[in-house]
Amino acid sequence: METFAIDVRDVTKKFGGRTVVNHIAMQVRPGEIYGFLGPNGSGKTTFLRMLCGLLKADAGSGHCLGLDFRSESAEIKKRVGYMTQKFSFYEDLTIEENLDFIARLYAMPQRPAAVEKSLERLGMTERRRQLAGTLSGGWKQRLALAACLIHEPQLLLLDEPTAGVDPKARRDFWDEIHQLAAGGLTVLITTHYMDEASRCHRLAYIAYGNLLASGTVDEVVKAGGLTTWEVAGANLAALADKIRGLPGVEQVVAFGTTLHVSGRDAEKLHASVAPFMTAAHRWTKIEAGLEDVFISLMETAKDNFT
Amino acid sequence: MKRHAFNFQRFLAIVLKEFIQMRRDRVTFGMMIGIPMIQLILFGFAINSNPKHLPTAVYAADNSTFSRTIVWGLRNSSYFDLTREAHSAAEIQHWLAEGTVQFAVTVPVDFSRKLLRGEKPELLLEADATDPSAVGFAQAAVSTLATTVINRDLTGPLARLQASAPPFNLIAHQHYNPESISQYNIVPGLIGVMLTMTMIIITGLAITRERERGTMENLLSTPVHPGEVIIGKIVPYIMVGYVQVALVLLAAKFLFNVPMLGSVPLLVLLVLLFIVANLAVGITFSTIAKNQLQAVQMAFFFFLPSLLLSGYMFPFRGMPGWAQDLGECLPLTHFLRIVRGILLKGNGLAECAPDLWPIALFVTVMLFIGVKRYRQTLD
Numbered sequence: 257m258e259t260f261a262i263d264v265r266d267v268t269k270k271f272g273g274r275t276v277v278n279h280i281a282m283q284v285r286p287g288e289i290y291g292f293l294g295p296n297g298s299g300k301t302t303f304l305r306m307l308c309g310l311l312k313a314d315a316g317s318g319h320c321l322g323l324d325f326r327s328e329s330a331e332i333k334k335r336v337g338y339m340t341q342k343f344s345f346y347e348d349l350t351i352e353e354n355l356d357f358i359a360r361l362y363a364m365p366q367r368p369a370a371v372e373k374s375l376e377r378l379g380m381t382e383r384r385r386q387l388a389g390t391l392s393g394g395w396k397q398r399l400a401l402a403a404c405l406i407h408e409p410q411l412l413l414l415d416e417p418t419a420g421v422d423p424k425a426r427r428d429f430w431d432e433i434h435q436l437a438a439g440g441l442t443v444l445i446t447t448h449y450m451d452e453a454s455r456c457h458r459l460a461y462i463a464y465g466n467l468l469a470s471g472t473v474d475e476v477v478k479a480g481g482l483t484t485w486e487v488a489g490a491n492l493a494a495l496a497d498k499i500r501g502l503p504g505v506e507q508v509v510a511f512g513t514t515l516h517v518s519g520r521d522a523e524k525l526h527a528s529v530a531p532f533m534t535a536a537h538r539w540t541k542i543e544a545g546l547e548d549v550f551i552s553l554m555e556t557a558k559d560n561f562t
Numbered sequence: 563m564k565r566h567a568f569n570f571q572r573f574l575a576i577v578l579k580e581f582i583q584m585r586r587d588r589v590t591f592g593m594m595i596g597i598p599m600i601q602l603i604l605f606g607f608a609i610n611s612n613p614k615h616l617p618t619a620v621y622a623a624d625n626s627t628f629s630r631t632i633v634w635g636l637r638n639s640s641y642f643d644l645t646r647e648a649h650s651a652a653e654i655q656h657w658l659a660e661g662t663v664q665f666a667v668t669v670p671v672d673f674s675r676k677l678l679r680g681e682k683p684e685l686l687l688e689a690d691a692t693d694p695s696a697v698g699f700a701q702a703a704v705s706t707l708a709t710t711v712i713n714r715d716l717t718g719p720l721a722r723l724q725a726s727a728p729p730f731n732l733i734a735h736q737h738y739n740p741e742s743i744s745q746y747n748i749v750p751g752l753i754g755v756m757l758t759m760t761m762i763i764i765t766g767l768a769i770t771r772e773r774e775r776g777t778m779e780n781l782l783s784t785p786v787h788p789g790e791v792i793i794g795k796i797v798p799y800i801m802v803g804y805v806q807v808a809l810v811l812l813a814a815k816f817l818f819n820v821p822m823l824g825s826v827p828l829l830v831l832l833v834l835l836f837i838v839a840n841l842a843v844g845i846t847f848s849t850i851a852k853n854q855l856q857a858v859q860m861a862f863f864f865f866l867p868s869l870l871l872s873g874y875m876f877p878f879r880g881m882p883g884w885a886q887d888l889g890e891c892l893p894l895t896h897f898l899r900i901v902r903g904i905l906l907k908g909n910g911l912a913e914c915a916p917d918l919w920p921i922a923l924f925v926t927v928m929l930f931i932g933v934k935r936y937r938q939t940l941d
Binding site: 308309334336338344347349353357358360363387 | 569571572575578579582583587775776778780781782783784785
């Protein structure tokens with residue numbers, strides 16, 4: 257039997273009668289980067305918080321790092337690094353003081369050495385006495401990551417770690433995550449960025465508390481069963497208005513100078529758009545993108561659950 | 563079980579962090595030292611429950627030796643400053659209404675004639691008694707005028723009119739503060755008032771600030787336990803409390819010459835319990851309040867009854883029974899008795915004991931609520 261870093265089933269959380277996380281199951285292998293996607297308010301943060309014991313699950317069972325995720329959260333906390341969505345270290349403490357504080361909370365045996373190592377990895381040895389509140393967004397994010405890693409956790413939970421961070425810092429961040437995963441660390445990361453989603457080993461898509469799809473990028477795309485036409489040519493906006501709402505046409509999205517027209521029922525879609533396949537536009541059948549699939553999933557989810 | 567053990571490392575982490583934050587937050591730090599100093603100077607020098615030199619008007623309709631003697635007598639008692647001389651009764655009413663004088667003495671037209679005839683004339687003392695405590699002592703001073711001043715003029719054949727001595731002698735001993743110096747009462751009490759105010763507000767902010775800034779989420783995701791957080795946050799402020807106590811005690815000794823009959827080390831020891839009581843209130847409030855503003859509002863909600871019902875501002879025994887019962891629930895009430903007892907009466911531990919256990923009980927209840935309310939999850 258395969259051992260999973262995270263192996264949970266039927267995880268459910270309700271806030272005042274509203275189901276925020278609805279019977280979600282998740283299996284993450286050790287050393288895997290697992291992307292967790294979904295619209296705002298879909299329950300991603302709540303799910304992460306339940307995994308690290310910040311919230312109590314109303315139902316569900318399973319293990320996290322071999323420990324019962326509902327009853328042994330105190331032990332799980334020691335082995336998990338959780339990076340919150342909002343910067344949540346002390347802005348009135350210096351970089352070094354923040355790291356030292358966290359190292360003390362985890363009662364690390366070689367604390368000064370661990371802090372030193374962390375500062376070096378951050379490249380902040382020179383700026384150790386700078387107040388965390390004066391750091392830029394990118395540096396705050398790096399500090400937060402360093403602080404989450406200081407106690408050498410086995411599982412890293414990252415809640416939208418790259419929101420508001422510039423592309424260069426984002427790329428560096430992902431390089432680091434891949435390095436860490438190569439070293440055996442399991443990473444569960446939530447994001448809204450499609451380029452980030454495609455850098456994950458596996459994905460899960462959640463909307464309105466329900467798990468809609470999971471697997472590798474290819475698997476998710478295939479499971480979406482979407483047929484997509486790319487349209488190029490003049491007056492795309494006018495064309496979009498005409499075909500939007502036709503039977504079988506589920507999405508009409510502008511991508512720069514092209515238009516993506518997709519639907520799950522390939523025949524119906526083709527029947528609807530065939531009259532518009534004139535010389536004015538060039539129609540090409542393409543592989544559906546992750547974003548097309550997710551938007552389609554979200555639309556369907558809305559119909560089913562609201 | 564191992565995971566419920568109190569970990570000294572984690573506790574120390576919280577203590578050190580609180581100290582660093584305290585040092586960086588100049589305004590709060592200034593408040594912790596500034597508030598006691600300002601209160602000390604304001605309350606210590608300004609509050610006087612035995613007011614003297616009150617502005618007084620005289621309307622002497624009867625210009626005689628006797629009326630002059632009375633005026634002279636009033637002037638000599640330190641309670642009255644004769645600021646105005648009226649020429650009609652209406653003027654007196656006007657000044658009282660305006661508030662330009664606190665007292666008005668009217669010597670009626672036929673005062674000396676009636677006096678000589680033995681008809682017991684009336685001497686009218688009118689007071690602006692909107693604030694009753696301002697007139698009490700002064701009124702008492704006037705009643706002694708009759709026996710002390712007038713008798714001197716009633717000599718020879720008039721001696722029969724002299725006020726006779728009462729059939730018994732009343733001997734009154736004012737123990738512990740014979741000169742009724744307000745500061746002896748106010749300044750030691752200030753230790754309690756000041757600790758109540760600053761300790762509750764500061765610790766009230768301590769946990770709500772973590773929640774407001776989002777750092778609570780981070781703290782909860784680490785293995786730290788509620789007990790470690792709460793005690794770790796209390797300890798630094800105990801030290802701050804002691805700095806405040808030291809400031810007031812020094813001022814009491816050298817600025818206000820408050821007698822210190824009892825053991826100061828005993829007071830320093832017992833003050834710990836009171837500090838912990840207030841910190842426990844603050845911590846408990848901060849686990850209930852949603853943000854820092856609410857925490858401050860709750861602190862004031864607790865502070866006002868403490869100030870008014872504890873016997874600091876008004877005599878405790880002057881309050882109706884239910885108010886006294888309410889006052890007995892407040893730690894400040896008991897602490898005031900302890901501090902005044904030790905400093906002014908020279909009380910020892912045995913005399914303080916009846917006021918110690920109520921504070922201890924209060925601490926136990928508050929800490930219990932605080933630890934229960936501290937949410938280890940974000941639910």
